[in-house]
Amino acid sequence: MSPSSPPPLLSMKGVTKRFFNVVALSGVDFDVRPGEVHAICGENGAGKSTLMKILSGVYTPDEGTLSWRGEPLQAATPQAAQARGIVMIHQELNLVPHLTVAENIWLGREPRRGWFVDRAAQRAGARACLARLGVAIAPDDLVSTLPVAQQQMVEIAKALSMNAELLIMDEPTSSLTDAETAALFKVIHELKRAGVGIVYISHRLDELAGIVDRVTVLRDGRYIVTKALAQTSIEEIVSLMVGRALDDKFPPPTRVPTGQTLLEVRGLRRRDGIGPVDFTLRRGEILGFAGLIGAGRTELARAVFGADPVAAGTITLAGRALAIRSPIDAIREGIAYVSEDRKAHGLAVKMTVAQNITLANLGAVSTGQGFIRFDRELAAARRYIEQLGIRTPSPDQVARLLSGGNQQKVVIAKWLFREARVIFFDEPTRGIDVGAKYAIYELMDRLAAQGIGIVLISSELPEILGLTDRVAVFHEGRVTRVLDTRATSQEEIMHYASVRGDTAAASNLASLDT
Amino acid sequence: MNERQKDLVQKFAALAGLLVLVIVFSVTSSAFFTLGNAMTVALQVTSIVYLGIGATYVILTGGIDLSVGSILALAGVVAALAVKAGMPVAPAMGCGILVGALCGAINGLCVTRLRLPPFIATLGMMLVARGVALQITGARAVSGLGDAFGALGNGSLWRVVKLDARGFPDVVFPGIPYPVILMVVLAVLASILLTRTTLGRHIHAVGSNAEAARLSGVNVGRVVLFAYVVSGALAGLTGCVLMSRLVTAQPNEGVMYELDAIASAVIGGTSLIGGVGTISGTAIGSFVIGILRNGLNMNGVSAFTQQIIIGLVILVTVWVDQLRNRQR
Numbered sequence: 001m002s003p004s005s006p007p008p009l010l011s012m013k014g015v016t017k018r019f020f021n022v023v024a025l026s027g028v029d030f031d032v033r034p035g036e037v038h039a040i041c042g043e044n045g046a047g048k049s050t051l052m053k054i055l056s057g058v059y060t061p062d063e064g065t066l067s068w069r070g071e072p073l074q075a076a077t078p079q080a081a082q083a084r085g086i087v088m089i090h091q092e093l094n095l096v097p098h099l100t101v102a103e104n105i106w107l108g109r110e111p112r113r114g115w116f117v118d119r120a121a122q123r124a125g126a127r128a129c130l131a132r133l134g135v136a137i138a139p140d141d142l143v144s145t146l147p148v149a150q151q152q153m154v155e156i157a158k159a160l161s162m163n164a165e166l167l168i169m170d171e172p173t174s175s176l177t178d179a180e181t182a183a184l185f186k187v188i189h190e191l192k193r194a195g196v197g198i199v200y201i202s203h204r205l206d207e208l209a210g211i212v213d214r215v216t217v218l219r220d221g222r223y224i225v226t227k228a229l230a231q232t233s234i235e236e237i238v239s240l241m242v243g244r245a246l247d248d249k250f251p252p253p254t255r256v257p258t259g260q261t262l263l264e265v266r267g268l269r270r271r272d273g274i275g276p277v278d279f280t281l282r283r284g285e286i287l288g289f290a291g292l293i294g295a296g297r298t299e300l301a302r303a304v305f306g307a308d309p310v311a312a313g314t315i316t317l318a319g320r321a322l323a324i325r326s327p328i329d330a331i332r333e334g335i336a337y338v339s340e341d342r343k344a345h346g347l348a349v350k351m352t353v354a355q356n357i358t359l360a361n362l363g364a365v366s367t368g369q370g371f372i373r374f375d376r377e378l379a380a381a382r383r384y385i386e387q388l389g390i391r392t393p394s395p396d397q398v399a400r401l402l403s404g405g406n407q408q409k410v411v412i413a414k415w416l417f418r419e420a421r422v423i424f425f426d427e428p429t430r431g432i433d434v435g436a437k438y439a440i441y442e443l444m445d446r447l448a449a450q451g452i453g454i455v456l457i458s459s460e461l462p463e464i465l466g467l468t469d470r471v472a473v474f475h476e477g478r479v480t481r482v483l484d485t486r487a488t489s490q491e492e493i494m495h496y497a498s499v500r501g502d503t504a505a506a507s508n509l510a511s512l513d514t
Numbered sequence: 515m516n517e518r519q520k521d522l523v524q525k526f527a528a529l530a531g532l533l534v535l536v537i538v539f540s541v542t543s544s545a546f547f548t549l550g551n552a553m554t555v556a557l558q559v560t561s562i563v564y565l566g567i568g569a570t571y572v573i574l575t576g577g578i579d580l581s582v583g584s585i586l587a588l589a590g591v592v593a594a595l596a597v598k599a600g601m602p603v604a605p606a607m608g609c610g611i612l613v614g615a616l617c618g619a620i621n622g623l624c625v626t627r628l629r630l631p632p633f634i635a636t637l638g639m640m641l642v643a644r645g646v647a648l649q650i651t652g653a654r655a656v657s658g659l660g661d662a663f664g665a666l667g668n669g670s671l672w673r674v675v676k677l678d679a680r681g682f683p684d685v686v687f688p689g690i691p692y693p694v695i696l697m698v699v700l701a702v703l704a705s706i707l708l709t710r711t712t713l714g715r716h717i718h719a720v721g722s723n724a725e726a727a728r729l730s731g732v733n734v735g736r737v738v739l740f741a742y743v744v745s746g747a748l749a750g751l752t753g754c755v756l757m758s759r760l761v762t763a764q765p766n767e768g769v770m771y772e773l774d775a776i777a778s779a780v781i782g783g784t785s786l787i788g789g790v791g792t793i794s795g796t797a798i799g800s801f802v803i804g805i806l807r808n809g810l811n812m813n814g815v816s817a818f819t820q821q822i823i824i825g826l827v828i829l830v831t832v833w834v835d836q837l838r839n840r841q842r
Contacts, residue, residue, distance in 0.1 A: 307729055331731035345729055348722035350789040359719055360730040362712040370711045414730065 007070055008033050009166050009197040010055065010086070015064030017050055024050040028064070028223040030216055032166060032197040037188060037211050039200045039229075041241055042218035043433035048201055051218065052168055055199060056088040057081030085165030089172060091431075093151050097144035102126035104143055105158045129157040132190070134183045148175045149293055156184065160191075167191065168199040173207060174430060177293050177459075185211050203433065205234050206462070217241055242435050250466035251442045255449040257285035257469045262453040263335075263422050265304060268313030274299045274477035276313060281422060281453040286444060288464040288485065289457040291474030291497045297457045298340060299477075301424040305337040306330040317422065331360055334421035338411050338428055340457075346411040347399050354381035354395035356410050361418040384413035389439060405436025412443065423447065426457045441467055461490045473497050528782065528798045528831075535802065539809030546812050553688050559804035560693040561586075564752040565775035566782075566796040567704045568618075568745030573779055574708075574721045575741045576788030577632035581621060581639035582749035583771035587764070588647040589614040590753030594656040594663070594763030603662045607758075611750035617643055618746015622739035640772070647765040656763035666692055667759030693755050700748070705793035717741060721788030777824070778803055781831045802827065 011031030017024045025047045032038045042048050053059045054066070057076035066073040068084060095104050102123045103110075111121040126139040135153045143151060152175055159167055173181045188198060188211050200212060208215065208229060215232065217224040217240040224240050262283040269275035274296040281287050289297040302308045304315060306324040315322045317333055324330045327337075339345035348356055358365050358377050365376040381395040388409045392402055399410055408428060415423055425444065429437045444467065448454050458464050464471055464485070471483045473496040481496040540547035565582050572579040593610030597603055617639055624635035673689030708714040716737045719727040728734045752771075757763045780786065781802055782795030803824060810820045 305729075327729050328731045328733060337729060339729065344723075345725050348719045348726050348730075348789070350722040351718060355715065355718075359715070359727070359732070362715055366712050370713060372710055372712060372715060 010066070010068050012054070012061070012066045013064055015051075015054060015061045015066070017054065017059060017061050023221055025054070025061075025218075025221050026223075028218070029226070030223075032199055034165075034195040034197050035192050036213045037192060037198040037200050039202070039208050039212040039215045040218065041201075041205070041215055041237055043241055043435055046218040046241070046433075047221040048218060049170075050221075052088065052170060052199070052201065055081075055166075055168055056086055082162070085163065086168070087159045087162050087164035087166070088168040089155055089159050089170065091171040091174060093148070093155055095143045095151055095154060097142070099143060100139065101130070101137055101141050101143060101146075101154050101157075102139035104154060105129060105139075105161050107158075109162075125161060126157065129160045130154075132160060133157055133187050135180070147294060149177060149180055152176060153180065153184075156187070160187075164196060166197045166199070168201075170201045171203065171431065172200075173202060173204060175293070181207070203431065204460075205237060205434075208234070208237075219243055238434055241433075249438070249462070251438065251445055253445055255284050255286070255445055257448070258283045258451075262318060263304075264314075264316040266314045266316075268300065268303060268315070269311045270299060270303050271309055271311045272299070274303075275311075277477075277479050279472050279479055279482065281455060283453055284448050284451050285469040286448050286454045286456055286467055288468035288471040289455060289474060290461065290464050290471050290493050293459060295474035295497065296477035297474050298426055300474075301337060301426060301455065301457060304330070305335055305424065307337065331418060331420075334419065335424075336360075336415035336418060336420035336422065337424045338408070338415065338426060340426040340430065342404070342407050342411060347407055349398070349400040351399060352396045353385065353390065353392050353399055353402070353410055354378060356399050357381045357384055357395075357413045357417055360414050364417070380417055381413075384417060388413055388416075388443060403433075403436070405432040405440070408432060408436075408440060409443075412440075416447075420452065422453045422455070424455045424457065427459065428456070429458075429460075429463065461493060464493065465490065528795065528802070532798055532802055532805065535805050535809065539805070539812065543809065543812040546809055550688055551808070551812075553691060553694070555801075555804050555808045556694045556697075557691050558808065559800050560691075560697045561752045561756055561771065562774050562778050562800040562803060563697045563701060563797055564748045564755070565745075565771055566778035566800050567700060567793060568748040569772075569775040569779045570782075570784050570791050570793060570796045571704070571708075571717065571741040571744045572632070573776070573784050573786060574717050574788055574791050575738050576721045576724065577625060577738065577741065578776065578786070579618075579621065579636045579742065579745045580633065580772050581617065581636040581643055582745060582752070582775055583768040584640045584643035584647065585614050585617045585746055585749035586753035586756065586768040586771065587766065588617065588643045588753070589750035590757035590767060591647045591651050591656060591763045591765050593754050594659055594757060595650065597659050597663055598656060603660075603665070607666070607754040610754045611747055614750020614753065615743050615747035618743040618749070619739065621746065622742030625742065626735040626738050644765075651763070651765045653765060655765070657761070659761055659763070661761075664758055664761040667755050667757070667761075671695060693759075696751075696755070701793055701797050704744075708793060713737070713740065718789055721790075723789075774800075774803060777828050781828060783835060785835075 008031035013029055015028045016026045028051060030051065040048050040051060050059065054061055057078045057080055060076060066076065096107065099107070105126045106122050111118040111125065123139045130137050130139065133153055133156060135150065137146065137150055137153060143154060146154070152172065156172065172184060176184060191198065202208070212229050214226060214228050215237055216226040217237060219241060260283040261280050263281040266278050267276045277300050279287070289301070291297050299308065303310050304324070306326045306329050310324070315324060317335070322329070322333055324333070343349060348359065354377055358380060362372065365380055366372050378395055384390070385392060385395060390409045390413065391406050399407060402410065428440055432440065444454055444456065456464065456468055468485045471485055471488065471493060472479045473481045473483065473493055475497055483492065536547070545551060568582060569579060589610035592613045593607045596606035596609050621636050621639050624630045624638070625632050670689030670691040672687065674686040676684045676686055678684045708717065716727065716732045719730070719732055720734050720737050724734055753768065756767055778799035779791060779796045780799070782792065782797070782799030784791030784795060806824055806827065807820060810823065
């Protein structure tokens with residue numbers, strides 16, 4: 001580009017990587033300059049993670065060259081990469097829960113005094129890194145006692161402590177609140193000024209504008225283009241990623257919400273102090289649960305579903321009072337919950353797609369004696385694979401090998417096969433690429449149009465605004481307001497998410513995000 | 515290649531390993547590849563298979579059962595004492611199996627209700643059951659049980675004996691021992707339950723992801739309890755068969771048998787994390803152990819060397835399995 005630009009920290013030319021016969025990356029040119037944030041965009045399966053693993057020395061490319069500050073790089077190893085100052089922050093956290101924050105930050109590189117760990121230096125170093133991030137985490141806290149968002153900050157602090165020259169961040173904001181994201185961006189700006197190069201991967205494209213200098217787009221393992229952010233737009237990036245123009249982020253609604261009350265929850269309280277919460281869900285509508293992380297949205301949904309114990313309150317479905325003591329009771333009544341963390345709570349990853357789809361309703365594909373009719377199971381699985389457009393080579397594929405969006409569809413298929421009347425979707429599009437997101441939005445609308453009541457828990461306000469009919473706003477375990485989606489705005493939702501109710505004064509967001 | 519084909523390849527690899535063992539031992543020892551020895555091996559393997567089936571069920575749910583060796587001693591001793599007290603053999607052995615199932619149920623409740631780690635719960639049962647078996651017998655063997663008590667362990671089906679010219683009996687066909695028949699029937703039933711029924715599917719689901727299974731409406735506690743009851747009942751049965759074979763009830767019988775059971779499951783491809791494993795694999799694993807012991811014996815390899823070899827076989831098979839899993 002411009003002749004005045006500094007030489008790149010790391011650059012790759014024509015890099016190709018194959019696994020057996022599958023080409024994961026082909027002919028990729030990529031470079032990062034000091035003090036630059038370079039985003040890699042692409043759908044799941046586009047080759048982002050392969051590229052990251054080549055950058056961080058996990059994989060060696062089959063073709064092409066890598067160089068570090070102009071010097072050609074030979075077969076790289078993760079250790080060699082780290083010694084050069086290439087540090088990767090994984091999306092899935094790599095912390096030891098039983099150790100303290102300071103111990104985690106210095107794990108494997110403990111400052112020593114003689115034969116012993118220099119605890120004071122360890123603590124001081126940790127405190128300095130955390131202060132640079134501007135987060136209120138004590139170095140002596142056990143990591144297991146911290147919420148996920150703060151654990152993420154510890155992970156970033158750890159990278160800071162390694163004096164990284166090239167930082168690779170994989171979806172760093174996926175579990176952060178807006179305030180924490182803002183704090184992270186401040187740190188990124190500071191790192192840029194210090195000449196650190198940053199490779200940034202995120203599905204939240206709207207974030208890019210604040211921090212990114214250049215964008216490289218990958219699609220199906222192929223290198224598409226590298227552009228300066230100033231010379232492109234989010235719309236253009238998305239269409240390059242998908243290979244077609246996406247006119248709208250959200251599908252036009254086909255559903256017509258009715259006035260009929262389907263699910264009514266009154267005075268529901270959990271033992272951990274969340275609640276009391278009242279809300280009603282109407283037949284055929286999508287009700288949003290908005291609020292900050294930790295406001296109790298997931299907890300409330302789990303309580304209605306029977307996954308966690310309830311202390312008090314009533315749940316009425318289609319006029320009938322329910323006694324829900326376990327998910328078995330909820331499922332029998334037709335209430336379903338699509339969990340936030342698919343791999344931990346939603347999917348039996350070692351089982352096949354077909355087995356996952358029928359898991360909640362095995363009786364429907366079995367004889368009276370409990371023998372599974374494999375022909376019926378396969379037919380049911382095929383039906384939903386086609387209906388939801390699940391991309392899998394066969395119904396017998398192990399669920400673990402599917403992409404995130406397709407795994408999510410398998411979980412949804414499970415509940416459709418169970419003929420659920422109410423479905424809670426908890427962050428259904430987290431970690432899912434743009435094309436698959438749209439498909440899931442469409443699906444939710446279609447389900448609502450069939451008369452299913454849908455609750456959408458989402459931390460992405462555009463998603464709430466683009467998809468729901470009404471929004472219940474949560475703050476500190478209670479619903480502060482139920483708003484009509486068409487008549488509200490991001491600002492109004494954020495207001496009610498940040499204050500106790502109408503009367504409470506608007507207070508500082510940052511102080512409430514813990 | 516899809517997963518099912520991969521599983522088949524894996525199974526054929528194990529089976530091929532078994533065949534190689536058979537061929538090697540047939541070459542090195544003339545007495546190995548005979549009908550009589552085949553029956554001996556089959557008989558020796560039966561107890562490993564019974565216990566291995568139970569171990570497979572428990573390990574599939576993500577647990578472990580260390581108590582089966584002790585439970586089998588307690589069950590056999592209870593059956594023998596019942597016979598001594600005047601009970602007919604069949605109901606007495608039924609009592610033995612019931613005692614095994616009860617011990618299994620206690621294991622299961624400790625795991626599901628008290629939320630003890632399976633290792634600890636069954637370690638406790640291992641000590642308790644052994645202690646009770648020694649206590650109620652005064653640590654002495656119970657003998658003088660009569661011929662009927664030995665029928666299950668020593669009898670066989672289709673035994674053909676001819677008297678030769680001088681009136682001495684000549685065994686034309688040794689028959690198929692009852693324990694071997696029982697082994698085949700149990701393995702087939704256990705395999706059908708695991709692969710073809712909703713309960714079997716739930717066992718896999720619990721082992722694959724217990725939380726996902728719970729949130730899908732699977733009664734996780736009941737499924738886990740069932741696995742431990744199966745393991746306990748099969749240990750009880752093993753006890754009855756073993757004591758019947760000796761026509762004596764030994765409270766010291768079955769020490770370390772739980773390790774053979776776990777080893778057979780693991781050699782057969784059962785994952786200790788849960789969710790993956792088959793009865794056919796466990797049966798193959800049992801025969802690998804049984805044939806190794808038998809063949810090494812015939813070649814005059816000392817018992818100590820045998821232990822070393824079997825230990826190495828376990829390490830290598832599990833390592834190969836890990837490699838295979840890492841590749842995908």
